[in-house]
Amino acid sequence: EEKTMICIGCGVKIQTEDETKVGYAPPSALEKETIICQRCFRLKHYNEVQDVALTDDDFLKILNGIGNAEGLVVKIVDIFDFNGSWLPGLHRFVGKNKVLLVGNKVDLLPKSVKHEKLIHWMKQSSKELGLRPVDIFLVSASKGHGMREVMEAIEQYREGKDVYVVGCTNVGKSTFINRIIKEVTGEGNVITTSYFPGTTLDMIEIPLEDGAAIYDTPGIINHHQMAHYVDKKDLKIITPKKEIKPKVYQLNEKQTLFFGGLARLDYVKGGRRPFVCYMSNELHIHRTKLENADELYKKHLGDLLQPPRSSYSEKLPPLVAHHFTLKEPKTDIVFSGLGWVTCHDQGAQIVAYAPKGVAVMLRRSLI
Template sequence: MASACPRPLFLSFPKSPAPPLAVPSKHHPSATASLSVSTRARAASSSAPSPSPSPSPPADGVGPAAPTRGDVYLGRQLAAAAAAGARARAPEEDAERRRRRKEKRKALAKKTPSGVACCYGCGAPLHTGEEGSPGHVEPATYDLKKRHNQLKTVLCGRCKLLSHGHMVTAVGGHGGYPGGKQFVSAEELREKLSYLRHEKALIVKLVDIVDFNGSFLSRIRDFAGANPIVLVITKVDLLPRDTDLNCIGDWVVESVVRKKLNVLSVHLTSSKSLVGITGVISEIQQEKKARDVYILGSANVGKSAFISAMLKTMAYKDPVAAAAQKYKPIQSAVPGTTLGPIQIEAFLGGGKLYDTPGVHLHHRQAAVIHADDLPSLAPQSRLKGRCFPNIMLCSG
């Protein structure tokens, strides 16, 4: 019996089913996103501006004309002339600049050095030489004060005589005073003030109301330069009692405008009754801006008296001004009492106050009379106004 051959076994493995074909559905979110993106892309491509066509070259005969050879030549000539003018002006400007620097150095050299000890009453340098001259001190006193570093508290012999009412003149020459011994000229005192135009300072200009035009100093800019000026009218207490100060102020302002002087403000003051001093102090404190303050004016206009009134008013609130009252400038009826700048520590917030020599003017009465007659020129009481009848009306 034949045996049957075994049949081979065939193992069949089931094929993995193919992934279903993804058909986008209108309800599927990915389909919506893809559609929206494609829609936006088409919209953007449709809204994008089409590239502008390149400008076509201008037609013949249209457009700016090319410069001719004549225009080019003229431009070169003008440029060469401008360069030559600049080169020609450069030496003149350099010479002017050198002249100004030389003038400034010369003026600053006349400024009293800070290390020189001066009399606090008149500003004259202290010395032990000629007796009776401004600044003279006895040798023993000078040596003692110098040993203790107290030369700033020394009063010279001339100032002691002036403080007791003696009429001791010291200024001679053009605009000076005859009689007595003359130690310095009026021109030398003016030269001592020439450095002010190169300083950054606040100028307080004093004018005597009794002699307004005579003491005005029309050429104050020769001393003050471009520094700001505060105008102070002194001795208003000598005006008649029924004087309207508002009218006086308006008249002063009109006179200042007529004289073509630019000032920050105008103040009517009296050093004796302290009228208006507070307003001047407020103006100085506001405008000085850490600068030094210089009191300028013609001779015998009342600068030293004004400084004393300022220190007295400021002493109530400023301890520095209160301490400065002990060594303040000497007041005298003699024109030319102050012979040099006097430095005063008067401000708590910085800056110094300077009393300066008066500018001597030859046309004033005090410059042509004897020294013994000077007190008769200074009024001691209020002036009395008088009205004179109009001659034309009376004759008519």
């Protein structure tokens, strides 16, 4: 007897297969008389938002909805995964609505990184990607840094209208929203879910004093994120948890660095110089001779060179080479989803490798 079960909280179709997708409820919940999805359950009992991943199609519907509504769009990106957490196409949908860009996880940056330089780079990159945010803020949703400033800015830019918070999975959107909930709603259990017009999707609605609301939209899965090529345990390894400790490698030409098995940097030509790696403190970096690198990767992907652990290494798309000659006195080679490597002095010839679909790019150093 196959019958469709609906969540009494938000009306979404219940499924028990995938915890990360909309409508999930644990199998035990099905025995109850009234069924409620895990997301609504947490909202109801803990006043807490959980992240739920959306398919592309659903996300397009939401973008459409936002384009037709009037309000401020708050877009959250992960500063360690700027390109991987970018939502391509958002600018085509938002219409006249303003977009406020928020870079999260600023607590991970070493003190030497200049916030203004990072903001400047985010501004330039946004422009190149077709988006002109009204303002850019750096925050740590988990530590609370910068949250008051960003909330004041939201209040200012929304001009009495609604606010839509968007972002792809893993950027820290739930953490961000949960902080706002704490600030905006004192005690009362006033948060509700409501439908997106024209869809069966629900969004979380945090009422504001003037009758407008902040809406949390479910996160989208961005298939180009490094995070989707590794399993949960490996994701823990590549995601920095604490302030990053830069690791310095003095390289001679024709030397290679492997970042687990997920990325690779060949120093092809130029004198001895430092390469400073800004990545998760737990990520294993392996140095070898360039001439041995291909062979080493073939033999040792999944063991010496991990993450990805061996059971996952087949799912990893092949590494793609990006060739660069560095022109600035200090250049960051950015591996989306991992971090970056700062190369000192101009003129170095390098080849940077990342899995197909994952962005590698250069920027002027943030130091």
